[in-house]
Amino acid sequence: MTTKKCYLKKNRDIPFKNHHPWIFSGAINKCDTNAKVGDEIAVYDSENNFIGYGLYNPKSQIRIRLYSFDLSQPLDDNFWKRKIISAINMRIRTLPHIAFKQACRIVYSEGDGLSGLIVDRYEDYLVVQFTSYALWLKKDIIIKVLQNNCFPKGIFLRTEKHILEEEGLELTDCLIEGQEPESDIIIEENGLFYYVDIQTGQKTGFYHDQRDNRLEIRNYAKEKRCLDICTYSGGFAMNMARGLAWDITAVDISPSALNIARRNAILNGLSSIKFVQADAFSYLTEQVKKSNLYDMIVLDPPKFTHSKSSVKQALKEYIQLNTLAMQLLDRSGILVTCSCSGRILLNDFIQAVHYAGLQAKKQVRILQYRGAAIDHPIMIQCQESSYLKCLICEIEPL
Numbered sequence: 001m002t003t004k005k006c007y008l009k010k011n012r013d014i015p016f017k018n019h020h021p022w023i024f025s026g027a028i029n030k031c032d033t034n035a036k037v038g039d040e041i042a043v044y045d046s047e048n049n050f051i052g053y054g055l056y057n058p059k060s061q062i063r064i065r066l067y068s069f070d071l072s073q074p075l076d077d078n079f080w081k082r083k084i085i086s087a088i089n090m091r092i093r094t095l096p097h098i099a100f101k102q103a104c105r106i107v108y109s110e111g112d113g114l115s116g117l118i119v120d121r122y123e124d125y126l127v128v129q130f131t132s133y134a135l136w137l138k139k140d141i142i143i144k145v146l147q148n149n150c151f152p153k154g155i156f157l158r159t160e161k162h163i164l165e166e167e168g169l170e171l172t173d174c175l176i177e178g179q180e181p182e183s184d185i186i187i188e189e190n191g192l193f194y195y196v197d198i199q200t201g202q203k204t205g206f207y208h209d210q211r212d213n214r215l216e217i218r219n220y221a222k223e224k225r226c227l228d229i230c231t232y233s234g235g236f237a238m239n240m241a242r243g244l245a246w247d248i249t250a251v252d253i254s255p256s257a258l259n260i261a262r263r264n265a266i267l268n269g270l271s272s273i274k275f276v277q278a279d280a281f282s283y284l285t286e287q288v289k290k291s292n293l294y295d296m297i298v299l300d301p302p303k304f305t306h307s308k309s310s311v312k313q314a315l316k317e318y319i320q321l322n323t324l325a326m327q328l329l330d331r332s333g334i335l336v337t338c339s340c341s342g343r344i345l346l347n348d349f350i351q352a353v354h355y356a357g358l359q360a361k362k363q364v365r366i367l368q369y370r371g372a373a374i375d376h377p378i379m380i381q382c383q384e385s386s387y388l389k390c391l392i393c394e395i396e397p398l
């Protein structure tokens with residue numbers, strides 16, 4: 001079978017010559033007319049120079065995802081095997097053994113040159129997420145490589161709602177291989193234990209990306225009155241406790257997240273943490289009204305934007321949330337502020353935190369720029385793979 005071809009528009013090919021993996025429809029001049037979802041496509045510039053091999057999806061704004069930039073390496077089974085094993089080996093080299101075995105991201109999409117595939121490990125189980133329809137059609141080889149190299153007892157599929165709209169891919173959560181766990185899954189992260197619900201928890205069940213940031217904040221928490229906003233399974237709050245904070249409140253809007261967070265606190269003997277179900281904005285506004293001050297606040301809200309058109313609105317929300325938090329910090333406080341919106345770049349986020357400081361009439365000093373943990377590598381040609389920003393700031397009165 002001959003590989004189908006696609007030619008890019010003149011002057012629209014630079015990102016792809018630089019190996020960015022997402023070719024949007026607007027950059028394409030012409031494509032084989034009979035190309036269908038999942039087809040392998042050889043991509044050329046307007047002068048017939050080879051750029052790379054990708055997978056096609058006519059229903060997606062990302063018309064082609066590029067995976068190989070080597071003319072002699074098409075996207076055969078061996079290619080997928082090599083990419084997945086390379087991702088696994090990187091984790092073996094860089095993660096502590098316990099993290100690799102217990103709880104980590106085995107494959108991180110663009111960060112591992114596998115745009116559209118996420119694989120997380122929880123003890124003996126793997127959870128996979130496909131955010132590309134075309135890559136989903138390669139699932140048989142992907143699952144086989146994971147089985148042969150990670151030896152899981154079970155592999156679960158978790159889906160994201162917006163994938164149907166963005167990719168035309170309709171999937172439902174299910175067990176795709178092996179068996180269901182017989183009892184609760186409990187993982188260990190930096191000496192703390194967490195129940196993880198891989199079948200109904202958010203995303204794949206846990207946020208591995210904040211692993212190092214959760215550990216780092218212990219260094220700032222001693223004898224502080226702390227707030228953990230958007231706590232999910234209680235991670236930052238429990239690390240505050242490990243850092244000897246004297247009073248901790250953790251807030252989330254989701255009752256099921258709080259249910260697991262409460263169980264985690266008990267599991268670790270940290271039953272003094274107070275858990276509150278509330279909207280972050282309303283809760284912080286209420287605390288400002290009551291002048292209920294804190295010494296340290298973590299803000300780890302969900303993604304505020306999925307599209308270019310909502311970036312401005314998202315920045316407004318970051319400013320609002322950070323302003324409220326700064327108003328609540330006592331004379332010299334610590335703000336750990338995060339953004340997991342890939343569309344918002346570090347400098348824009350810093351600017352949002354700066355505006356928040358001006359509005360709250362506070363001086364902001366960034367003590368640390370941080371990002372996601374090592375198992376979420378940033379592919380240098382794809383800025384979007386650097387989605388998580390975490391600033392540890394000292395906040396003082398003007």
Ligand code: SAH
Nearest residue numbers: 207230231232235252253254279280300302
């Ligand atoms: N800090 C967590 C991860 C947070 S993920 C950790 O370290 O694991 C974002 C969380 O924000 C989710 O638990 C979600 O339920 C919660 N959330 C979403 N919208 C919210 C809102 N308006 N107010 C409070 N929590 C919200």
